[in-house]
Amino acid sequence: MIRAERVTMKFGRVAAVNGVSFEVAPGESVALWGSNGAGKTTLVRCLLGILRARGRIEVGGCDARRRGKALRSLVGYVPQELAFHDDTRLGSAMSFFAGIRRVPVSRARELLDQVELDGHERKRVRDLSGGMKQRLALAVALLADPPLIVLDEPTSNLDAAGRAAVMKSLVALKQRGKTILFASHRPDEVASLADRVLVLKRGRLIEDTRPSLLWPSEAGVLTLRLFVDAERESDAAGVLRGAGHLVNLNGHGLCVAVPGDRKAEPIEVLHRSDIRVRDFQVLADYQPDWSRS
Amino acid sequence: MSSGAVQTAVPLPRPCSAARNVISFARREVRDAVSSRWFVLCTGAFAVLAVGVSFMSLAGSGSSGFAGFGRTTAGLLNMIMLIVPLMALAAGAGSIAGERERGTLLYLLAQPVSRLELLLGKYLGLGIALTGSLCIGFGLSAGVLAAKAGGADAAAMLMLVAFTCLLAWVMLSVGMVVSVVSRKVAVATGVGLFVWLALVFVSDLGLMAGAIVFKLRVQELFIVAMLNPLQAFKMGVIVQMNASLDVLGPAGMYASQTYGRTLPWMLVGVLLAWGVLSLAAAGVLFQRKKSI
Incomplete structure (x- = not known):
């Protein structure tokens, strides 16, 4: 066509x-x-x-x-x-x-x-x-x-x-x-x-x-919002991008696109890099502008 | 939204003919123009000025019939030379630039139409709207003449209307050129105003200054004057009223003595050339323009 x-x-x-x-x-x-x-x-x-x-x-x-x-x-x-x-x-x-x-x-x-x-x-x-x-x-x-x-x-x-x-x-x-x-x-x-x-x-x-x-997941793609210390947000975004994740940093936490069956993966990635995740939310119906990733 | 939206079969799509697309765009343009403030304002302003000039010319002369109409035409002529080019240039300048600024140009060009069809359709529609606007003004003016002077020379009046409409279409073409190359309506309108100023005032003054500085001969002066569509319009109207071009000085005398009966056709030819060449230039520029 x-x-x-x-x-x-x-x-x-x-x-x-x-x-x-x-x-x-x-x-x-x-x-x-x-x-x-x-x-x-x-x-x-x-x-x-x-x-x-x-x-x-x-x-x-x-x-x-x-x-x-x-x-x-x-x-x-x-x-x-x-x-x-x-x-x-x-x-x-x-x-x-x-x-x-x-x-x-x-x-x-x-x-x-x-x-x-x-x-x-x-x-x-x-x-x-x-x-x-x-x-x-x-x-x-x-x-x-x-x-x-x-x-x-x-x-x-x-x-x-x-x-x-x-x-x-x-x-x-x-x-x-x-x-x-x-x-x-x-x-x-x-x-x-x-x-x-x-x-x-x-x-x-x-x-x-x-x-x-x-996005190797049949469970669909969700948005995970992570809350880390403000001074470490940029580092966290870099680490996650380095691990192949789509990341959006919009001032309201760090949004990461995650397969529905591997939601904890970004938290583990950050933990390995000594970046502490204070809190997180799973946003089933929210997709930030990933093109700004 | 119903998924049934996609379940109806229609024949395989075919593009419309060029003429049909041009007419579609023209109809849309007329509809948009008639419902716009621009059209209402211009029509109102032209009608008020035309009626005012007619009324005052007759009141001042106290005469009736053709003599009264001749005086009225002289008044109308100056008013037309100021107002009509401004109306047409503004309308033309806003056409493509307006679509571009609103973002509608891209959407229209994503349809099965060519750029030339869009341009011609808009030109035709705006031309029809302008003609309608002018006819309303002239109609009211003729009504005043008929009521106050007991009738006007209908042929002379129709000739004035025809020349004015021709001038409007010519200036609309010039406005389209400006519109095609401008990204924003404000820029297009500004350039249109500059062109209007140049044609109405600067060329007259330039002609006078040029005649003195370069010691132009009378035939050269006539040719240079003819290059301005507004001067061609003015001479055309005066010739058509059976009046002598002597009122325009040596260049007018030279023109009437040298070209005689062919002069009106030459003047119409100049106006047509301006219109056709400007529209062709707008078409070529629009076709070649890389960004939308």
Whole structure:
């Protein structure tokens, strides 16, 4: 479905994406993983043919450089945050995109109903919650029933309920055989949705692996919040990173991504380095921005 | 959210034709413009000024019919040369830059549309909205003329409306160029204002200074004046009113004696060239722009 060969995108002298090559088979679900600035969003934009990258990109046999418009008709795109005119009413936004996507308005109504936004057609976009906006973006992306869905951190601005709703839809899409490419910084989402993970670092593809190898646990990924002495927090973060853990240091303790069946491991690692853990919490439904790890 | 959201089969997607996409964007632009404060403000300001100028011109002359309309046109002409380019440049400058600043440009370009279709659609929509705005102002002005002077020369009035609309579309093209290269609306509006100032005031003063300093011959002066779309507009309106270009001095006299009946077509050609070349430049720059 997707073939990318030596894709390079430079802004001035900085290569946001540098020689990235990969393939995605039809029906596969692939995650783009990496810290902020790793090149995930730029790569997504190159794949959509919005940015003209060097190298070769093909989606469904359409070359991004020569047949960008045909390529985008095969793709439903969900951005990190829906960008519509604030004054636009939800119904007229759907009608507009239905026109662009060449589908009847009845299909737009049907999708609004299915994403549970029916009855909100008269609402202006500025009056929608983050979750509603993302559901609207998903409805727009699905208007023409495209074979490929591309999502750029679709749940990053949502609360737990909103995230669960979007993930449920994405899992349903995957079960239906859609090809999915998504950028995410949440291990739980990647573990539950992705067949493969492409790990990006400073614009380069450094690893093409499976979620089970990146986070070897079938019990799911939890967040462990550790409380250590303030002056030792940086040391603790370094030790945990050295042991291969994802760590987020946000001023409210030290958050570590842990497999559900090995929750005590980070505490043991710190103990071996003579760093005392004063207290800890297991946060089942909290995922910090791991991309800042 | 229902998982049924993904269970309805529809035919394999195909991209729309270019014309259909352009029309979709134009319709959306007209709808957005009509419901915006910008449109209401500009339409109101133009209508008030047009009616005010018409009313005062007639009240001052005490004349009626075409003589009254000629005086009114002279008043309207100066007002149009100030207001219409400003309206069109501001509208054009805010178009693409506004989408870029709001983050909506990226989302629109992620749809099966080309950059050129988006640009042309926005241009067409804004042009239609501007034309509507101007027609409202002229309609009210014509109403005042009809009521106070007992009727105006309809052909001359229509010609003035047509030339003004042409000027608006031309300046909109120039505004689109500014918008395509600007990252923020404030920057685009600032550059648009600078272009407006340059065309309205600086070029007039520059022409006078240039004529003295470089001792320009009359034909050179005419050609330089023609390069400014506002001067081409002014000469076009005056010629179309069957008035003599002598009012514009030696360059006007030279133009009417040398080009005669072809002069109106030359002036329309200059305006069209400005519009087409500016829009083409906007298209090329937008296509080549690397960042969104």
